[in-house]
Amino acid sequence: MTATDELLGPILRDVSRAFYLTLRVLPAAVRPQIGLAYLLARIADTIADTTEVPAEKRRKKLRQFRERIRDEGAPPVDFSTILRALDHEGEQRLLQHSAEAIALLDTTKAADRGQIQLVLETITRGQELDLERFDGKTLTALQTADDLDDYTYRVAGCVGEFWTRITRQHCFPDEELDELHLVQNAIRFGKGLQLVNILRDLPADLAAGRCYLPAVDLAMAHLEPADLREPKNWLQLEPVFRPWLELAEEHLAAGAHYNQQIPHVHYRLRLACAWPLLMGRRTLDRVRESNPLEPSERRKITRAQVRGILFGTAMRVPFRGAWQRLLVRE
Structure with a gap:
């Protein structure tokens, strides 16, 4: 080996x-x-x-x-x-x-190395900024929605951009498509997947001293970051939490459009992009059905659900209509 x-x-x-x-x-x-x-x-x-x-x-x-x-x-x-x-x-x-x-x-x-270096530059600077914000000793929240958007770009949106540059160059370089729209959808897709993780992992992040829900939003609900450690405060948080669920869903919808922009003949590439999209949607469904502040509630999807996604996509990927119905939520 x-x-x-x-x-x-x-x-x-x-x-x-x-x-x-x-x-x-x-x-x-x-x-x-x-x-x-x-x-x-x-x-x-x-x-x-x-x-x-x-x-x-x-x-x-x-x-x-x-x-x-x-x-x-x-x-x-x-x-x-x-x-x-x-x-x-x-x-x-x-x-x-x-x-x-x-x-x-x-x-x-060199061309591929440059793309890898660029995405790692963005990711590591985002991680360094995260360590400056959250020292792990005191519970701290991001301040604004822009801060959260910037964070999701640095750790995940940039990955969608990288993925697109690499696959475009090596898999369909001569395909005529809307390049700007493709990259924008890729960035939103990455942001959406990260936002799903944030909403799912809220109790674990709070335990580690990190609150990614913006302080401005919490103030609108008359809450402090420490209040989110109490599951009983969910009803008070819900009005400012729900818009983030909706934004995550909208970002994942951009991911579905991104998948549909990939030329149909690239079955493998469409599958690789569909799996995290569908798993992210299932996870969002579980977050919606739970109390997101309750540490004991399981919000990760099951292995059986993962197997169902793998099997379902493999069966549908050759067929345009079935594939579109799988990806697009009404």
Whole structure:
């Protein structure tokens, strides 16, 4: 097994089985670039999320990591402090092989390498900003809706943009389509998926000292971030929470339009984009049916639902009408 096969195979699978499935179905022409970008982003996530390490040290490691991605001549990054704090075997293995992932980036074709460097620049700067906002010691909220929109772009919307640049170049470069609209829909799709995660994971984020619902919105409901730790306050929060559910749905609808813009013959690419869309919608449904402030309520979709999505899409992807009915919600 080559280093590339190991990185994009068992190492990636052990940090995200969901994305591993997506990677397997992607066309071979874009699988290495998208897989590598994902691994590098997961390394950055691991740095940012290892709360046992002080926030300032994590910010420093993120800056060093970003510099090494940007510049082949930059010093290698020492992850020993992060590694000692990790207890997830998949993440440990990922960091242990980080030098190989960066070496693979160094040998990637210049145009693709530039796209990977650009998206990692955006992601890591967003993570660094997140660490500055949330020190983990006190519960803090984002201030405005613009702050939340900016956050969802930096950590996910930019990924949709990257994905589109890479797949457009390698899968359908000569296809005549509305490029601007395609990229705009891709960005909204990424933002929507991140917003779904935020709405689903609200109790866990609050426990970690992070409130992504804007303070301006909470003030309209006469709430402070700490009030959201009490499930009984859901009815008071609901009027300002519901618009975020609606926005997430609208962003995912843009993701459905994005999927329909992909040329029909690219079955694999349409499948890879449909899976997170449909899983995101199912997750939103579960959030709607729950008390989003209740930590004990399960809001992740079940494995049976995931299998149903995989099977249902595989059966419908060849047929234009069936595919459109699957993607478009009334």
